[in-house]
Amino acid sequence: MFARKTGMGALHRAAATILAASVLALGAAEAHAESVKIGLVTFLSGPAAAPFGVPAQHAADLMIDAINKGELPAPFHTKGVGGAAIDSFWVDEAGPVTKVVQDFRDMVERRDVNAVVGYVSSGSCLGIAPVAEELKKLTVFFDCGTPRIFEAAKLHYVFRTSATATMDSVGAARYLMTEFPKMKSFGGINQNYAWGQDSWHDFEAAMKDLKPSLAITTVQFPKLFAGQYSAEISALLASHSDVIHSSFFDGDLESFILQAEPRGLFQESHVVFTTGETVMFRFGSKLPDGTILGGRGPYGVLAHPSALNTWFRKSFIEKFGTPPTYPAYQMANALLGVKFAYDKAAKAHPNPSQEQVIEALTHAKYEGMGTEIDMANGDGHQAITDTAYGEYKYDTKTGQPTLTHIVYYPAACVNPPANMNSTDWLKAGMPGAKCK
Amino acid sequence: MLTALTILVDGLVYSSWLFIVAVGLTLIFGVMKVLNVAHGGFYSIGAYAAAWSIGLYFQAGFAPLGAYALLILSAIVSGAIVGFVLERGLLRFVYGRDEVLVVLVTYAVFLILENLVLQIWGVDAYLAYQPDSGLGVTKLDGLAFSNYELALIPTAGLIGFGLWWGLNRTRAGKVLRAVIHDREMALAFGIDVQRLFTVTFVIGAILGAFGGAVTAPMISVTPGIGVEVIVLAFAVVVISGLGSVPGTMVGALIVGLCRAAAVHLLPQVELFVIYAVMSVVLIVRPQGLFGTSQPRRI
Numbered sequence: 129m130f131a132r133k134t135g136m137g138a139l140h141r142a143a144a145t146i147l148a149a150s151v152l153a154l155g156a157a158e159a160h161a162e163s164v165k166i167g168l169v170t171f172l173s174g175p176a177a178a179p180f181g182v183p184a185q186h187a188a189d190l191m192i193d194a195i196n197k198g199e200l201p202a203p204f205h206t207k208g209v210g211g212a213a214i215d216s217f218w219v220d221e222a223g224p225v226t227k228v229v230q231d232f233r234d235m236v237e238r239r240d241v242n243a244v245v246g247y248v249s250s251g252s253c254l255g256i257a258p259v260a261e262e263l264k265k266l267t268v269f270f271d272c273g274t275p276r277i278f279e280a281a282k283l284h285y286v287f288r289t290s291a292t293a294t295m296d297s298v299g300a301a302r303y304l305m306t307e308f309p310k311m312k313s314f315g316g317i318n319q320n321y322a323w324g325q326d327s328w329h330d331f332e333a334a335m336k337d338l339k340p341s342l343a344i345t346t347v348q349f350p351k352l353f354a355g356q357y358s359a360e361i362s363a364l365l366a367s368h369s370d371v372i373h374s375s376f377f378d379g380d381l382e383s384f385i386l387q388a389e390p391r392g393l394f395q396e397s398h399v400v401f402t403t404g405e406t407v408m409f410r411f412g413s414k415l416p417d418g419t420i421l422g423g424r425g426p427y428g429v430l431a432h433p434s435a436l437n438t439w440f441r442k443s444f445i446e447k448f449g450t451p452p453t454y455p456a457y458q459m460a461n462a463l464l465g466v467k468f469a470y471d472k473a474a475k476a477h478p479n480p481s482q483e484q485v486i487e488a489l490t491h492a493k494y495e496g497m498g499t500e501i502d503m504a505n506g507d508g509h510q511a512i513t514d515t516a517y518g519e520y521k522y523d524t525k526t527g528q529p530t531l532t533h534i535v536y537y538p539a540a541c542v543n544p545p546a547n548m549n550s551t552d553w554l555k556a557g558m559p560g561a562k563c564k
Numbered sequence: 565m566l567t568a569l570t571i572l573v574d575g576l577v578y579s580s581w582l583f584i585v586a587v588g589l590t591l592i593f594g595v596m597k598v599l600n601v602a603h604g605g606f607y608s609i610g611a612y613a614a615a616w617s618i619g620l621y622f623q624a625g626f627a628p629l630g631a632y633a634l635l636i637l638s639a640i641v642s643g644a645i646v647g648f649v650l651e652r653g654l655l656r657f658v659y660g661r662d663e664v665l666v667v668l669v670t671y672a673v674f675l676i677l678e679n680l681v682l683q684i685w686g687v688d689a690y691l692a693y694q695p696d697s698g699l700g701v702t703k704l705d706g707l708a709f710s711n712y713e714l715a716l717i718p719t720a721g722l723i724g725f726g727l728w729w730g731l732n733r734t735r736a737g738k739v740l741r742a743v744i745h746d747r748e749m750a751l752a753f754g755i756d757v758q759r760l761f762t763v764t765f766v767i768g769a770i771l772g773a774f775g776g777a778v779t780a781p782m783i784s785v786t787p788g789i790g791v792e793v794i795v796l797a798f799a800v801v802v803i804s805g806l807g808s809v810p811g812t813m814v815g816a817l818i819v820g821l822c823r824a825a826a827v828h829l830l831p832q833v834e835l836f837v838i839y840a841v842m843s844v845v846l847i848v849r850p851q852g853l854f855g856t857s858q859p860r861r862i
Contacts, residue, residue: 348831378784
């Protein structure tokens with residue numbers, strides 16, 4: 129009797145267990161993951177914090193809060209990314225590349241992130257890209273500008289949702305040709321590392337493509353964060369260049385302006401700062417009228433009007449008391465890219481795997497803050513965007529900095545095509561560029 | 565002619581700045597045999613103190629002339645406080661210890677000071693351009709030079725002369741030179757070496773802070789400026805010979821002129837010309853231009 133009771137009880141228990149497991153499995157297959165863990169990296173200390181890291185951090189905090197609450201304008205109005213809330217934390221990018229790489233490994237191997245979004249420094253991006261491939265972790269670069277990331281290697285896990293320094297340099301060259309067609313010479317001062325070297329290289333090539341008769345006067349490459357430019361300014365003044373190009377940013381840009389302005393460099397030459405948009409609101413009347421400024425894309429005051437842009441600017445100013453500059457826009461666009469990819473992947477698979485998200489982001493085209501983001505280059509991993517330049521003017525009546533003579537250049541006009549790297553494209557005279 | 569004159573002027577301006585920044589480091593090592601990596605922190609604190617106080621000064625609408633006195637005052641106050649606290653609170657416990665240990669301690673202090681700067685002034689950049697732009701420019705052979713930068717030349721000269729006079733023409737200076745020459749003998753003669761160390765360290769800290777203060781009107785004062793300066797300052801004092809104040813002046817002059825020449829004539833080498841000069845000097849004369857070989861004491 130006992131044996132019969134045991135046999136029947138075991139059968140019942142087995143059936144119940146199987147039934148319960150089936151229900152749970154069914155439930156699990158239908159439920160979204162609760163959160164997507166994202167490691168965010170930018171400069172939170174050091175000289176690059178104030179102009180890049182802090183605006184980017186503000187933008188990320190604003191965007192993540194809005195994404196999780198479903199408060200973004202359409203088409204990003206759904207809650208979360210693929211229905212899951214973003215769970216994020218910050219890592220400071222300051223320090224040598226070895227430390228930056230170690231932090232990346234820590235995020236992936238110990239903190240088990242779903243994705244990493246970040247990186248301002250071209251040096252950081254060059255160091256992180258191969259490690260991201262090694263660790264097979266979805267990584268989205270938001271700001272670094274060196275073209276080499278996707279031109280030196282084929283990458284599967286790495287994306288960049290902002291355009292490269294090539295766009296900045298070609299855009300600057302085209303603007304100068306339009307505004308100052310009679311110029312005969314140009315010089316430059318750029319920081320002596322990846323970003324500065326690449327920027328000058330591309331600018332020089334673009335200028336020579338557009339007007340081969342131009343003479344190069346002086347090319348200065350001071351150390352990154354040197355701060356003292358007295359001798360360089362003397363060399364630039366003595367060169368009597370029609371145009372001076374600089375991709376200076378942060379404290380170097382500000383120090384250079386402070387030292388060059390009283391000495392009359394801005395009256396002697398037309399000076400173009402490819403990243404100058406960040407100093408517009410800080411310098412006010414101290415930045416000379418007529419200085420040509422870029423914002424690494426149509427961002428800030430150059431942004432194309434849209435519901436997204438209106439929301440972003442209004443919310444940013446309300447929360448932080450200052451307009452968003454281009455690093456803020458770039459971070460916002462990186463997070464929009466993550467949301468776009470997760471949302472798209474989740475339509476077919478409720479809990480998209482990393483591979484499915486990567487597939488969704490590859491060759492994606494989505495509306496960003498200020499412009500459209502087209503992941504057209506780098507086998508669908510490198511964004512191209514349009515860009516714009518303008519001349520700075522301080523409105524003494526309103527006390528507001530503005531840009532005049534703004535010219536926009538389509539993405540296909542200032543970015544290499546998908547099948548060419550930037551150096552070859554510039555060497556060949558920018559074939560296939562569509563500027564109308 | 566323009567290039568030669570321009571190189572000379574640019575070289576003198578940069579040399580003067582370098583000397584002002586590096587002389588405090590030399591003084592401390594010369595007297596105390598402490599290789600003070602925290603010197604970059606003094607520079608940083610001096611720059612921030614000056615930029616912050618000048619910002620407040622002009623916001624309050626005071627006359628521009630007072631800003632120059634404020635530069636000096638902020639350097640003295642910030643340098644004296646930090647220097648005194650560090651020397652009395654920490655460094656006096658490591659005198660006479662292994663040199664590597666002392667360098668590590670001062671490096672740790674430097675990192676602490678960098679963080680202190682962040683805690684007090686945050687990550688924002690400070691602008692204090694008024695003392696610089698207020699002095700206008702002077703045209704030399706058609707090229708405009710900032711009068712503020714040109715004023716660094718007599719300033720460096722004054723500091724150099726002041727240190728020379730203090731070391732060679734005052735009783736305190738003679739006592740200091742005795743300590744430099746032979747610390748133990750000086751002790752035996754009843755000289756309060758410990759008190760002398762404190763005074764010297766504070767003066768060195770003030771000079772470091774002064775370097776930062778005079779730089780503040782020329783730059784955007786941002787976190788991390790001390791790191792750049794400490795490397796340059798070390799290169800200059802190594803070239804000149806550790807502990808030699810006249811040597812620091814000559815070393816700064818050589819570096820400044822070489823760098824200015826590179827910028828104008830061969831900008832590609834500007835980045836490493838300072839270290840090339842340092843390497844050549846160390847190969848030819850390892851103790852530096854004005855350093856002396858030290859006999860080994862048994």
